Amino acid sequence: MPSPVRTSAAGEGLRARRRRETEHAIHAAAVRLVEELGLAGVTVDMISAAAGISQRTFFNYFPSKESALTIGPPPLPDALHRRLAHGDPAPRVTLTELLDVLSAHITDDVVPDRELVQATFRIADRHPELRAALHARFDAFEEQVREAVAERMATAPADPRPRLLTGIALAVTRTALEQWSLGTAGDHASPEPDLRQCVDLLHTLMPKT
Amino acid sequence: MPSPVRTSAAGEGLRARRRRETEHAIHAAAVRLVEELGLAGVTVDMISAAAGISQRTFFNYFPSKESALTIGPPPLPDALHRRLAHGDPAPRVTLTELLDVLSAHITDDVVPDRELVQATFRIADRHPELRAALHARFDAFEEQVREAVAERMATAPADPRPRLLTGIALAVTRTALEQWSLGTAGDHASPEPDLRQCVDLLHTLMPKT
Known part of the structure; x- marks a missing residue:
């Protein structure tokens, strides 16, 4: 019977993978917007909206729009x-x-x-x-x-x-x-x-x- | 007989070398000052004075103190x-x-x-x-x-x-x-x-x- 506090290696791997998927989605949204509107025309708000996340989540992943790019x-x-x-x-x-x-x-x-x-x-x-x-x-x-x-x-x-x-x-x-x-x-x-x-x-x- | 408008290859080489020597002197002065006082504590004026040149000459070589470093x-x-x-x-x-x-x-x-x-x-x-x-x-x-x-x-x-x-x-x-x-x-x-x-x-x- 698995212990309730166990975090399996597979679980860790899944979490890491989901984190990478979100990171990738934010990056892709940022790149797409900047290609379209130019760097100055894009804000963290716009990137977050395009990636379907909150601004707060954005900042859990990247400190700035530049780093997301x-x-x-x-x-x-x-x-x-x-x-x-x-x-x-x-x-x-x-x-x-x-x-x-x-x-x-x-x-x-x-x-x-x-x-x-x-x-x-x-x-x-x-x-x-x-x-x-x-x-x-x-x-x-x-x-x-x-x-x-x-x-x-x-x-x-x-x-x-x-x-x-x-x-x-x-x-x-x-x-x-x-x-x-x-x-x-x-x-x-x-x-x-x-x-x-x-x-x-x-x-x-x-x-x- | 050399043409009076001729700029010899040797002359060009000398000019290029002197330019590099001045560039090097500015760079050395900038590095020495920043090692001593930290980046924020150093100005283009201070670097120019330490290298024995005018601020105007400095800007003929580098656009900023950062580039001189x-x-x-x-x-x-x-x-x-x-x-x-x-x-x-x-x-x-x-x-x-x-x-x-x-x-x-x-x-x-x-x-x-x-x-x-x-x-x-x-x-x-x-x-x-x-x-x-x-x-x-x-x-x-x-x-x-x-x-x-x-x-x-x-x-x-x-x-x-x-x-x-x-x-x-x-x-x-x-x-x-x-x-x-x-x-x-x-x-x-x-x-x-x-x-x-x-x-x-x-x-x-x-x-x-």
């Missing part, structure tokens, strides 16, 4: 974080493994709504302060990945390898996501083919030892 | 840009060659004032808006390098290789510069040993084909 990659879920930080064989992490983890995260966890991603980047390009906020989100994600890699490698803080591996892997995924959102290498609903192409290209670009 | 990498000089965009054998650019060009730029053209670099990053970490401005400078530099690589490769805009190569090369140089400025791998006056170490590490991290 610039959600970055969601944090690595526990399973992928564990795979990266505690996987076998420790302490080695290869670039290939890191790219596998990031690809899984992008194709499974990141809502692959291509037009929304494209519009978000378009708005950020027009507004330096939003571009900066988006950058900060990507930085935070990079830091999370780097820390997981460093945990796995159990290295001294001075070891440049976690930063180097993470920097390279994120350069590859960033290129793939940009190519996907622009549709320059074909019109794919999922970013997976673009990710695969960029990972393959990496092999041809690498210095031969 | 966040100078990024100087643009690739003509010689390196040419080497990258028009080098042999076109249209191939290897990661090794790109890293050579960036290393030459960093060690020859970027003033290797370690404490100043460190203080700049420290201030930017405390002030998100400055961090954003610094990011924008690095983005502009990345774009310049990417365009040179794309020119050399003569590729269609859809080709992800220039972006991929540039993203990876800048991840490597960023890691090296951070390591150098923090002194985590030894106390080097020049970033050259850190650059060499990171480029060597790159070989060990790469996927084997």
